[in-house]
Amino acid sequence: MKNPKIIFKWEGKGFVFQDVANALKKSGIKNGDTLMVHADLGRFGKLGEITDKKEFANVFIDAFLKVIGKEGTLIVPTFTYSFCKNETYDPDNTASTVGLFTEELRKRKDAFRSIHPIFSVAAIGKRAKELTSNLSKNSFGKGSIYDKLQKIKNSKYVIFGVDYFSCTQIHYVEEMLEVPYRYVKKFEGKIRNKNKMYDDQYEYYVRDLDKETNPDFDKIEKHLLNKGFLKKIPFGSAFVSVVKISDICREAKKMFKKYPIFFLKEKNTLEFKNLPFYIGVLDSPDNKKLPLTLPFALEFNKDLDLIVQRYSKESEEILESAYKKGSSASTPLGQGSYSISRADDVLKYIIKICGSNLKNYSFLEPGCGYGYLLHRLKLLGAKKVIGCDPGTDAIKGSKEFGINIVNDFYSPGLFKEKFDVIFSFGLLEHVKNPLEILQSFKENLKEKGKIFAAVPNCQNKLKLGDASILGPEHWSFFTPETFKNILLKSGLSGVEVKLGAKDAMIYGWGEISNKNIKKKKELNQGSTEKLFYSFSKKVKNSLPLLQKRIEKLEKENKTLGLYGGGLQIIGLLNHKLEPRFFNGDTVIHGKYFPGYSNPIENPINLIKKKVDELWIMATDYDKEITDYLKKEINIPESTKIFSFKNYLENLK
Amino acid sequence: MEKFNKIIVDIFKLAPDRIKDSLRFEEIPDWDSMNFLLFIAEIENQFEVSFNMDEVIKAKSLGDIKNMLRSRDIKL
Numbered sequence: 001m002k003n004p005k006i007i008f009k010w011e012g013k014g015f016v017f018q019d020v021a022n023a024l025k026k027s028g029i030k031n032g033d034t035l036m037v038h039a040d041l042g043r044f045g046k047l048g049e050i051t052d053k054k055e056f057a058n059v060f061i062d063a064f065l066k067v068i069g070k071e072g073t074l075i076v077p078t079f080t081y082s083f084c085k086n087e088t089y090d091p092d093n094t095a096s097t098v099g100l101f102t103e104e105l106r107k108r109k110d111a112f113r114s115i116h117p118i119f120s121v122a123a124i125g126k127r128a129k130e131l132t133s134n135l136s137k138n139s140f141g142k143g144s145i146y147d148k149l150q151k152i153k154n155s156k157y158v159i160f161g162v163d164y165f166s167c168t169q170i171h172y173v174e175e176m177l178e179v180p181y182r183y184v185k186k187f188e189g190k191i192r193n194k195n196k197m198y199d200d201q202y203e204y205y206v207r208d209l210d211k212e213t214n215p216d217f218d219k220i221e222k223h224l225l226n227k228g229f230l231k232k233i234p235f236g237s238a239f240v241s242v243v244k245i246s247d248i249c250r251e252a253k254k255m256f257k258k259y260p261i262f263f264l265k266e267k268n269t270l271e272f273k274n275l276p277f278y279i280g281v282l283d284s285p286d287n288k289k290l291p292l293t294l295p296f297a298l299e300f301n302k303d304l305d306l307i308v309q310r311y312s313k314e315s316e317e318i319l320e321s322a323y324k325k326g327s328s329a330s331t332p333l334g335q336g337s338y339s340i341s342r343a344d345d346v347l348k349y350i351i352k353i354c355g356s357n358l359k360n361y362s363f364l365e366p367g368c369g370y371g372y373l374l375h376r377l378k379l380l381g382a383k384k385v386i387g388c389d390p391g392t393d394a395i396k397g398s399k400e401f402g403i404n405i406v407n408d409f410y411s412p413g414l415f416k417e418k419f420d421v422i423f424s425f426g427l428l429e430h431v432k433n434p435l436e437i438l439q440s441f442k443e444n445l446k447e448k449g450k451i452f453a454a455v456p457n458c459q460n461k462l463k464l465g466d467a468s469i470l471g472p473e474h475w476s477f478f479t480p481e482t483f484k485n486i487l488l489k490s491g492l493s494g495v496e497v498k499l500g501a502k503d504a505m506i507y508g509w510g511e512i513s514n515k516n517i518k519k520k521k522e523l524n525q526g527s528t529e530k531l532f533y534s535f536s537k538k539v540k541n542s543l544p545l546l547q548k549r550i551e552k553l554e555k556e557n558k559t560l561g562l563y564g565g566g567l568q569i570i571g572l573l574n575h576k577l578e579p580r581f582f583n584g585d586t587v588i589h590g591k592y593f594p595g596y597s598n599p600i601e602n603p604i605n606l607i608k609k610k611v612d613e614l615w616i617m618a619t620d621y622d623k624e625i626t627d628y629l630k631k632e633i634n635i636p637e638s639t640k641i642f643s644f645k646n647y648l649e650n651l652k
Numbered sequence: 653m654e655k656f657n658k659i660i661v662d663i664f665k666l667a668p669d670r671i672k673d674s675l676r677f678e679e680i681p682d683w684d685s686m687n688f689l690l691f692i693a694e695i696e697n698q699f700e701v702s703f704n705m706d707e708v709i710k711a712k713s714l715g716d717i718k719n720m721l722r723s724r725d726i727k728l
Contacts, residue, residue: 008689010705042685043709047693053686100684163709237705 002066003050003059010045010236020063023235027158027242032071034127034152035064036145036169036245039076039101039160044236057104060160065124073125075132075145076102077168082117083187083202089117090192096122101160114145117189118204119168121145127152138175138184138203146172150249157248159241165221169245170263173252175205181213181264182206216265220252227251259537269310270298270536272470276571279322279473281591281600290322292595293571294472300532304435305485307462307477307532311432315472319430322473323390323409339587345500346425346454347376349507353450354421358382364419364444366410366437367427371397378403388414412443419444423452428486429474438490442512451492452509455483457499462531464648465538466619468568482528483508502620542651543572549642550575553613561611561639563603563625564618567593569644580611584628603628606635619645656718656728659694663687673715699726 006014029035041060050056064074078096082089091113096103106113106122113122114132119139123132136143146169149155157169174182185206190199207213221241224230229247232239255262275296297310309315354361358381365374368387371394378385378401387394388406398405406414422441428434441451459479461469469477478486483506484497492510500507546569553560554577562570563582570579581593581600589602606614606629614635616625622645629635657671664682677683692708695701695717701724711717718728 040685042688045705046696046708047689051686051690053684056686100686103684237709 002062003055005050005055005059006048007050007056007059008045008048008236014048015045015236017059017063020060021066023233023240024063024067027233027235027240028231029064029067029156029158029242030154031067031069032154033068034073034075034125034131034149034155035068035158036075036077036121036149036155037064037101037158037160038162038166038168039099039158040162040238041099041101043161043163043238053100054104054107057100058108060101061105061108061124068125071126073123073127073131074105075121075123075128075149076105078102078106078113078120078122080117080120083189084118084204086189088190088192088197089115089120091115091120092194093192094120096120115191115193117191117200117202118187119144137201139205140168140171141175141203141205144172149245152245155245157243157245159239161235161238161240163238165217165241167217167220167248169248170215170217170220170252171205173249173256174263177253177256179256179263180260181208183208214265215263217263219262220248220255223255224248224251259541261540268299270539272296272572274571275470275472276567276595277318277472278567278594279319279471281588282594283591285592285595285597290594291318294318296470296472298470298477298532298536300529302529304433304476304482304489305528306434306482307458307528307535309472309475309477311475316432319473320390320409341501342505343373343376345505346373346507347380349498349500349509350377350421350423350452351380353452353509361420362386362417364388364415364422366422366424366441367430368405369393369397371401371403371405373423373425374403374405375401384419386415386419410437412440415444417444418446419449420446421450421452423454425454426456428453429455429476429478432475434476434486435489438486438492442491445512447512449512450509451487451490451512452507453487454500454505454507457503457506460503461619462535464619464645465535465542465651466644466648467539467542467572468565468617468619470568478506479528479531480506504620538648538651542648545651546647547573550577553577558612559610561606561614563614563616563629564621566615566617566644567596569617571595582606582614584625603633603635606633606639610636610639612638613640613642615642615644617644619648622646655698656695656721659691659698660714663691663694671714673718674713675715676713677711695721699724701726 002017004016006016008015068074077098079098080089080094082094096106105111105124108124111122111124112128112132114120114135116135121132131145131148135145138144140146157167159166182205184203186201186203188201190197224243225232229251230241230243232241273295274293277291277294294315299308299310301308358377361382362384363377363382365387368374368389369391371387374385374387386404388408388410390409394405394407408414422445431437455478458469458477480497480499484495487495487508487510491513493513495510497506497508550573560577560579561582562579578598580598582603583600584603588600590599592599616622618625622643626641657668660666660671661668664680664687666680696703699721703720707720721728
């Protein structure tokens with residue numbers, strides 16, 4: 001006689017025994033199945049007609065038993081963690097700590113319970129005795145209940161009402177694969193079995209709490225669902241999920257091999273204890289008493305919809321001191337092989353916005369460095385040009401070009417007058433809050449004044465997983481989309497964003513407007529957070545393999561050259577070898593990267609004094625550099641070229 | 653306030669001095685699915701309100717339940 005009472009109510013309907021049995025059948029449970037069930041009976045709906053715990057739980061247990069029939073077996077976890085709490089474990093009496101369903105099943109006369117003072121299970125059905133006996137003393141590994149279950153053809157995992165994918169079977173996979181974030185810990189204690197009391201020792205495959213080890217089974221649940229291995233059906237206000245244990249084990253192994261932290265929560269920061277601190281090449285290996293490395297953390301800022309460096313007072317103070325000493329992140333505009341063409345590129349856009357006749361325009365450039373762009377604008381007939389910069393270059397440029405450059409960091413109070421255009425080149429990525437500084441520009445602008453700003457385009461490198469963009473000198477890492485959003489958020493109207501030559505820079509501009517700031521719904525947001533996570537994942541995956549590559553070179557006593565940067569990447573690897581650096585930009589030849597004794601060389605030197613392996617680190621110019629080396633320089637065939645770009649693209 | 657605490661003491665056999673808003677359900681020794689359903693039913697009866705299951709499921713602490721009552725203009 002099955003219990004006819006209403007077990008729970010949901011949306012005006014009363015659910016009875018038969019509704020539970022029907023839901024179980026619908027979820028794919030069949031006669032003869034062996035089930036491991038994790039249940040939360042309080043999630044399906046509100047109180048029905050049953051108020052007695054035993055009666056309540058047993059309606060559900062009976063429904064399971066009816067569906068699996070006499071050939072089936074129903075197993076539940078009855079974990080007690082007794083040895084972890086210095087308590088005696090008694091299989092007949094120690095209560096399960098994992099819910100009413102499991103505790104009431106354990107108490108049934110037809111139930112068997114395993115002797116495990118941490119992770120015991122209880123079972124009813126054809127194989128109940130066999131599956132709860134002779135289990136190993138480890139927790140999830142060989143000989144455990146989970147090992148036995150994965151060998152049974154019709155064994156299934158059932159998540160019954162639990163609102164997350166509570167799947168201990170994954171720990172079996174972790175233990176078999178010996179994952180780096182768990183280890184075996186032994187626990188000792190007393191077991192009382194019937195009239196016998198004895199000391200024993202059991203193993204628990206625990207998380208390494210010194211590492212980032214918070215479990216996250218959402219990803220494996222989604223994977224199993226997407227691949228069609230997991231069936232999830234709604235029942236009352238909760239769900240019933242069923243998956244074959246063999247499918248869990250196979251897919252979990254596959255996903256772990258592909259991505260070793262698949263079962264762990266993604267960290268929302270990408271952190272490095274020692275990221276090379278580099279804001280400019282040096283005349284000598286001496287770093288002007290600045291640190292060679294700084295701790296660095298990258299994160300996604302939801303308010304700004306931007307990938308940013310997490311604020312650190314230490315970095316801020318060091319950067320301020322470095323800027324005052326005259327360091328600049330890149331070759332100043334107007335100097336070197338590439339920077340004149342870069343300046344031409346910027347001027348092309350400023351003229352596009354203002355028109356070719358600049359005589360009615362006054363310009364202010366915060367962070368103007370040497371003042372080369374202001375100088376060029378003056379030559380083009382601009383009415384007035386003024387800049388500000390905290391570095392020593394400001395004084396030099398001011399004298400050389402005869403323009404007014406205030407030797408200080410920008411603040412709106414620095415200038416009493418108002419300008420027609422405020423522009424910046426490579427500034428906004430160096431300030432803590434680009435939105436705030438854009439908004440402060442308005443105080444120095446005339447009515448309908450224009451703002452033009454250029455920032456490095458990080459999109460391609462973020463997509464690729466190229467960690468060379470990371471550096472303590474950058475607080476923000478823009479893509480065309482996020483840069484446009486910042487300009488819109490600052491309240492500018494007529495905002496446009498274009499990519500500069502070789503997509504290296506993003507140029508954006510707009511006009512100050514009295515209209516309200518654009519509402520969020522008008523902004524195109526959402527993809528930046530995904531980009532942050534995919535970038536973090538790729539960087540984490542790429543570094544260990546590069547580490548192996550450099551260790552192999554060291555073992556074989558081979559020489560390494562890095563072409564087009566690479567300081568950030570090499571700095572993140574443990575290495576003893578001294579790499580040589582090469583660059584096509586003549587202005588930096590003979591200069592030094594901080595912390596390295598080899599100067600930056602002309603690539604022509606690769607012929608006279610070859611290297612065994614040459615890493616092409618500039619992912620933006622990979623093909624051009626390779627062609628140049630092979631066709632124009634004719635570097636020796638014995639020099640093995642390693643393309644960092646190809647490596648990242650092919651990384652699984 | 654007294655009514656709310658009395659329900660907790662009756663159902664969970666919890667000492668009154670242990671009742672605080674930040675107390676999470678899993679920290680209550682007598683917490684289980686049946687007691688949870690009884691607790692929600694008793695709160696609904698005595699305060700004459702009706703919760704929807706979505707908000708019930710999201711609640712994790714005694715403070716969350718109080719907030720659900722406050723959102724129905726019940727003064728605690």
